[in-house]
Amino acid sequence: MKSIRYTCDQLERFCRDAFAGFGFTEKEATQITDVLLLADLYGIESHGTQRLVRYHKSIEKGAVKVDAKPEIVFETPVSAVIDGHAGMGQLISVFAAELAIRKAKNVGMAFVTVRNSNHFGIAGYYTKMICDQGLIGISTTNSESILVHTHAREAILGSNPISFAMPAEPYPFWFDAATTVVPKGRLEVYNKKNQPLANDWAVDETGKPCTDAERVLECIDGKVGAGGILPVGGSSERMGSHKGYGFSMISELLCAITSGGATSNHHQRVKGQGAGTCHAFIAIDPAIFGDPAQMKAHLSVFLQELRDAKRADEEVPIYTHGEKELRSAEKRRREGIEVDISTVAEMINICRYLGMDSTAYFGEVDLSGAKIGTYDKVYK
């Protein structure tokens, strides 16, 4: 598929100006852009700038309220419950993660839970924030229903990613993964590229395996009434499907049940209503267990032992979590970020909508090859 390479600066400038154009303050637009750009840098393209058009749609239909401010509705020294009032997920989540950090620094550990928010980008942005402060970070979110749990043929749970980060040298342990076998964004990428899905990734409305990305996306978008993506572990308990289902449950319980918010199956799809997304942020100060420097050294040794383990294939290196993402970020900062032509078309479309000069960000672009309909579907 055709793609164009842009520098980080180009994408950052466009994103910031676009979100400012949507009505966010300069500071807010910068904050949202930072979350999206980290995803692009880390190679999680499904959660990067290609998602901008979806955020815009959410703003347009009133699901994301540009002026909403997060509100602390319940609080103890170790906890807080935040009502996001249907604001932009990234802004609510930065607020919540900062609160968790502050509380953890005061009392040792803290758990901040959020209801009535929207899509917050990558869960790992917030654990990175927490980890950058020298703390252990955990974050999770629910989402629209997309996960078909063991023995069901209907999605109740969300993709429910869990992220965990802990300081180490030369780089932290940084884990961020959907509890589905793959995230919905992966299906969108496969759909854009017209590639078939792997077996045991998804089922259709009858509960049978389905490798057609478009069909599964229709299932998820509620046009079919059943079907969706399987949990990690696939469809059978023999291979651990109940474990992926369980980890997805843990996510849902940590964010939606603790916050009194909407579980994934109750996320609203009504015009003018927020999605109802819930998040959780946990920060733990390693000092509550002794000397943080000693703990960091201990973890650093262990991570190196894992990377140094005997390889299944001498040519294939062993990674610890977060390492690939840092390499990707280094490379992309240096060489730029490939954006597929359909996404470029969408971004130019947003420029047109906002009255921004697209050539100032993207130059003159030949949009031939952009997926039919993508360009015209959103704005005439």
Place this chain on the structure above:
Amino acid sequence: MKSIRYTCDQLERFCRDAFAGFGFTEKEATQITDVLLLADLYGIESHGTQRLVRYHKSIEKGAVKVDAKPEIVFETPVSAVIDGHAGMGQLISVFAAELAIRKAKNVGMAFVTVRNSNHFGIAGYYTKMICDQGLIGISTTNSESILVHTHAREAILGSNPISFAMPAEPYPFWFDAATTVVPKGRLEVYNKKNQPLANDWAVDETGKPCTDAERVLECIDGKVGAGGILPVGGSSERMGSHKGYGFSMISELLCAITSGGATSNHHQRVKGQGAGTCHAFIAIDPAIFGDPAQMKAHLSVFLQELRDAKRADEEVPIYTHGEKELRSAEKRRREGIEVDISTVAEMINICRYLGMDSTAYFGEVDLSGAKIGTYDKVYK
């Protein structure tokens, strides 16, 4: 395979008397027995009474110190680090979980981490303890190295189960699962039954798939130098192996890194040394988020929605986690517990060793069919 059915009372009485015979106090023996018996009742036979002979071996070779008492070596209002001094894992863990409960009731949430312990039974025993007090419970442990991480052919990580429990009606959410695709105990059961393993459960020392339970157990026992069990998600990133690997890492970090204890690959196999096992126990009071009764009601509704979801097969019911185990417990309390003949032989062997009259517990037993060697291997 031949098996004999015993009542819970019979097994409980035998276990209690055996542990008392090993030198534990009445109270301690009762406590250990309670952990093992819950596993049997819940249908997790690999962690029940069949494990008694392994605990005995550990005591005999000095890995488990009967007289050791857990010591709090570092403490804050929200946390504690416990040195188990190579005592019996169950006793250390009950002490640690009780401490976590006490602290959480005082300050809202608490994280107690343990180093230098031994095998603690099922992780879910301790989350059940916490949940029975109306709190959210999380527990995890590392173990000997058995998990071969993505792109490796050598086990560094342990089975590293994670358990999570949260109060609900008519029964709590109770999740307890190894982060390997199957626990080692499952391989032992397959080995006893001479059944082949599923593909993508385990690899041999070359990193290739292996369905021979005995061979994989040899790999794990360090006789081969590589090979072991795969994480949930199997061997390829395409199916999410890095996710299972990541969840296993989270376990290891929560228990071994926070406690300054031995990571799974440094568990000692030296005569007279404790295993070095680490555990973590987290208790969270739902009252830090508002009204616990409201939260419980919210979760109860959600669990019912999951059970009521459209089924893939009308004949196969959908479970929420912990439901099957409660049904199993009810059935086994009523009908008794099947014990395979090789395990019975081992238990009778322990009676002989301790000078206990085995017929008082098990009656007259025909041991023909007990796996060759099992009976004689341990004690002459």
